Amino acid sequence: MSKNQNKTGSYSFFNCIEKNFDKAARFISIEKGLLEQIKACNSVYRMHFPVKIGKEIKVIEAYRVQHSHHKLPCKGGIRYSMKVNQDEVMTLAALMTYKCAIVDVPFGGAKGGIKIDPQTISSENIEKITRRYTSELIKKNFIGPGIDVPAPDYGTGEREMSWIFDTFLSLRSGDVDALACVTGKPVSQGGVRGRKEATGLGVFYGIRELCHVKEDMYSVGLDVGLVGKKIIIQGLGNVGYHAASFFHESGAIIIALAEREGAIYNEKGLNVSKVFLHLKNNGSILNFPEATNIENTEKALELECDILIPAALENVIHKNNANRIKAKIIGEAANGPITPEADEILDKKGVIIVPDIYLNAGGVTVSYFEWLKNLSHVRYGRMEKKFRENVNAEFLKVIETVCKKKISIEEKKMILRGPREIDLVRSGLEDTMINGFHKIRDLKKSLKIENMRTAAFVLSINKIIDSYEKLGIFP
């Protein structure tokens, strides 16, 4: 048993990331102390604060961890869950550092967490807790457009982000850049179009890119392309639902969806929006009319499929079930869904694992776009939309005159249209995900690295070293 393993022979979540980091470090020639500096968490803020819930005073445990200050501000989501603990928040903050570096988003990694179960607390009380947490962060200078910028994560969404912004603004009135203190806000409150679905869409772009690489597809006995691929998704929350919708729309077949209470299965494919409606109306995905129930939700991960997308929580694929996983590709939409022991088992089986530090970076990429929008105080496309439309109209006239071609009304609409915010955000995200994929793949090939995860870490660590060198901190 290694010094990083606990009594049961498992690694702590933070040790899992350290283990992955150390594997990558074998491909990097730099002084050990400098690697240790990159690995370490820079600041850990653990807090307890009282909140009156009903007639009782409850003491709430919460965290904000800033893993790296090599670029500022720090950036990372806030999680609401009873499983929140210091080790988990530190790990998620570290993942943010590596993730941002891979997709060239100029932030240091951070993460926050509040140990509550939002499903059992009223929205009034969640609001109280969120606002109190934000004022604790303000007191200690752990939030601000140039300091640390939270975003949604497991158990939080637009609603919580707007409370954070409102609390920040009320205590920092007059700060012209206050909107940039948090991302993932509703569009009506300074959010950017396309943020809500960004992580799921990024997952889709990343997997689609892989499915178009002939060599990789043949290596796992699959045909090229996404159409007809059988997919299983665990977690139908923000990330899982949007990823499932994009896969479904692109012609892939969602054969199973798993939630806390159980999973549903249909070999011919599930209609994702119908399942979501069923979930909204019944509070459970079970008993969906066009599917079979699987009571033990974990069993859904072990079904025969081409692509498995865990999009719920960490450590769901571990040494005890890894051998039973039949997927040929696993796309880590969640953070840390595979333990290091399971990683080794799956590697030996030849499964392609598309790692979290790349695959779920769509959220932070679009959060970066939102932050830029807030700092520039102008909506994307506002300056160039009309100009583009005028240029396109001139261009159209030339085509019609020179080519003497009749262009249909539909074609005209398409050619004349100037870019809207959503078009720019989505194209920026698509470009980022495609580039990221090929940078990792090229590095994997050129250095003969064993898998995509290690290659992604090598890419990321090299970029962080570059930034430290530019700052003149490292010799």
Ligand code: NAD
């Ligand atoms: P969410 O709260 O919106 O959804 C999570 C879903 O998982 C919920 O529907 C929940 O019921 C379900 N779930 C919980 N336990 C389960 C279990 N045992 N089996 C099956 N389903 C279960 O959270 P989210 O924002 O979609 O985040 C999901 C994962 O993606 C997390 O690991 C998060 O860190 C990661 N992530 C999220 C974002 C983002 O932008 N929201 C960005 C990057 C990474």
